Ligand code: ADP
C-alpha cells in the first residue's frame with residue numbers, strides 16, 4: 001500500500017550534487033525566494049533558489065533552508081519571489097521545495113501577512129497555524145478509496161464459504177452500514193489490506209473514489225424543509241445585505257436581532273441568493289453551536305455544505321479543503337478557523353453570535369475571527385454580516401460612528417413577546433440565606449411550570465459540587481499546588497479538582513493542608529450540588545445535568561438535548577453549554593441561579609458579559625404560544641447590567657456602558673496590548689517583564705508615542721500550571737502607536753531561555 005506522503009518530496013538524488021557550485025551559479029542570475037519561518041519574527045528572509053528547484057518553487061509552498069546560527073535545515077514558507085538581491089550579507093540557498101502545489105494562494109498570503117502585522121506575531125507562525133495539518137501532510141489523499149459490499153453481494157456469493165479474514169471484512173461492512181475507507185475497514189475487521197483486495201477482485205466488494213463521502217459520512221440528514229414566509233423585518237434585512245453584495249463594495253452589517261427574531265432564516269435567504277450567483281458563503285458559529293440542529297438547518301437548504309469542527313481528522317479536514325478549493329461547496333459552516341476556508345469565489349461571510357469570546361483565538365496567532373473576516377471581506381469586496389442579540393460594544397460603537405451599518409430586528413417572529421424577566425434579590429430570601437441554591441420565588445415558579453407540563457432550564461456557570469474547600473481554623477482555602485486557583489470539590493467522582501490544569505486529589509482532603517485542622521467546610525455552589533438539590537426538592541421530575549463533566553463522551557450532548565426535546569426530561573440544568581442557541585418551544589421557565597458570578601470579576605467586560613448572559617438565557621424561553629418567564633437570582637439586583645437585561649433593553653445598556661468606558665478610556669475607546677511573561681522562576685519572570693517595560697517606556701518617550709504603559713505586575717492568576725505569570729499592558733487610542741511601540745523594541749526583548757513571552761493584541765481574557 002502507498003505510504004503516507006513523505007516530508008521531503010524529492011529524493012536525495014534529485015538534488016544537485018554539489019550545492020556550493022549551484023549556489024554560485026544561482027547567485028549570478030538571482031532568483032530569490034522570500035521566506036518566513038514559524039517564529040515570532042517579522043523578518044522576511046531571502047534565499048537563492050538553485051536551478052534544480054526553479055521549476056518547483058513558488059509562493060505558498062513550503063521550503064527547507066538552512067536557518068539560524070547553526071544553519072539548521074528548517075521548514076519555512078515561500079511567500080514571494082524576487083530578483084533584487086538585498087544589500088548586505090551573502091545569501092544562503094534553499095535545499096528543498098516540499099510541496100508540489102501551493103498551500104496558500106495570493107489572497108491567503110496577503111491575509112496572513114495582515115494578521116501577523118495586526119496581531120504582532122510572525123507571518124510564518126500565522127501560516128503554520130491556519131493551514132490545517134492534514135493539508136500540509138496531504139493526509140488521506142491517496143486513501144480516498146471507499147469500500148462497500150457489491151449490490152448483488154448475496155447472489156455473487158452464492159454457496160461459497162469465505163475464509164475467516166474475508167468473512168470478517170464482510171461482517172465489518174455489514175455492521176458499519178456505510179462505505180468505509182481502507183484504513184477504517186482493516187481496523188474494523190482486524191486484518192491487513194489483502195483480504196479486502198481479494199474480495200474486490202472477486203467482485204464481492206466494490207471500491208470507489210469519493211471525496212465527499214469523507215465529508216458527509218458523519219453529518220446528520222437534512223431536516224425536512226418547512227416553508228417560512230419572511231416577515232417585513234427579515235425582508236428588509238435580506239434586501240440590505242444583497243444591496244451591499246450588488247454594490248461590489250465591502251461593507252460590514254450588524255444584524256441586531258433579539259433572540260428568536262429569525263436571524264438564521266435571514267442568513268439562509270441571503271446565502272441562497274449568493275449561491276444562485278455561483279458564489280460561496282462562510283458562516284462562522286461558536287463551536288458550541290455546531291449542533292446537529294444547526295447543521296441540519298443548513299443542509300436542508302443547500303445541496304453542498306462543508307462543516308468544519310474541531311473533531312475532524314486530518315484526512316477529513318484535508319478532503320474538505322480540497323472540495324472547497326474546487327468550488328463544489330456552497331456553504332462552509334464552521335468555528336473560528338473556518339474563516340480561512342479557501343473558497344474560490346466568496347460572496348458573503350456571516351458571523352453568528354458575534355459577541356462570543358471564542359472567536360478570539362487564545363494561542364498564537366491570537367487573532368479575532370471577526371477582524372480577520374472584516375479584512376477578508378474588504379479584500380474580496382463583499383458584505384460581512386455580524387449577527388447577535390447582544391452585540392459587543394466594539395461592534396456597536398462602529399455602528400454609532402457610522403463605520404458599519406445597522407440592521408435591526410427588534411421583535412420575535414410570529415409576534416411572540418420576549419419573556420418577562422423577574423429579578424429576585426437573594427439577600428432577602430430566607431432559603432438562599434440558609435444555603436439552598438433555589439430561592440423561594442424560583443421554587444414556586446418551578447412548581448407551577450412543572451404542574452402545567454412545561455419544561456424548566458436552570459443555569460449555573462460553575463461546575464462541580466462546591467468551588468471552595470475552606471478551613472475554618474486558619475481561614476485558608478485549599479489551592480492547587482500548581483496554580484493560584486482553589487480546588488473544586490467534585491463529589492460524584494470523589495476528587496478535588498483544579499479547573500485550570502486538571503490536577504486532582506483523590507479522595508479530596510479532609511484536613512487543612514496548611515494547619516492540619518480536621519473538617520473542611522465546602523463553600524459555594526456548583527452544578528453538581530444544584531442537581532442534588534433539584535432531585536431532593538423535585539423528586540417527581542426527571543432532571544438532567546449538562547456540563548463538561550457529564551458531557552465528556554462524543555454524542556452525549558446530542559443525546560441529552562434529544563431527550564429534553566422529546567419531553568423525557570422536565571428539568572435541564574447546566575453551565576453555559578445550555579445558555580446558547582437552544583430552541584425548545586416547551587420551555588416555560590428559565591432560572592438563573594446566580595447572575596453575579598461574572599459581575600464581580602475584575603474585568604472591564606464584566607458588566608457586558610453579565611448582560612449578555614441574562615439576555616441569552618432569557619432567549620431560551622417564550623418560543624411558542626405557551627409563553628415563558630425568567631427568574632434571575634442576584635445579590636446585587638440594582639446593578640445596571642441586571643436591570644437593563646431584565647427590561648431587554650440592549651440600547652439602554654449599550655449607551656450607559658459606553659458612557660462609562662469612555663470616561664475610563666478603555667476598549668472600545670482604546671486598544672490594549674497585553675504582554676505576558678511566564679516561566680518557572682518568579683524572579684526571572686519579573687526581571688524580564690521589568691526590563692521589557694523599561695524598554696517600551698523609553699521607546700514611547702523617544703518617539704513621542706501616545707501610548708500608556710501599565711505594569712509590570714503579577715497576573716491575576718499569578719501561578720498557572722506551575723508557571724509564574726507577570727504581565728504589562730500598553731493602551732492607546734491608536735493601534736498604530738501600539739504597534740510602533742512594540743516593534744521598536746521587539747528585536748531586543750529579553751530572550752532568557754525559560755521565560756516565554758506572549759503578545760496579545762486586543763485581549764479578551766485579562767486573567
Ligand atoms: P434567532 O437566530 O434570531 O434566535 P432563529 O432564526 O433561530 O432565531 O428563528 C427562531 C425560530 O423561528 C426558528 O424555529 C425559525 O424556523 C422560526 N422562524 C424564522 N423566521 C420565521 C418567520 N418569518 N415566520 C415563522 N417562523 C420563523
Ligand code: ZN
Pocket residue numbers: 480481482483485498499500501502503721
Ligand atoms: Zn492547577
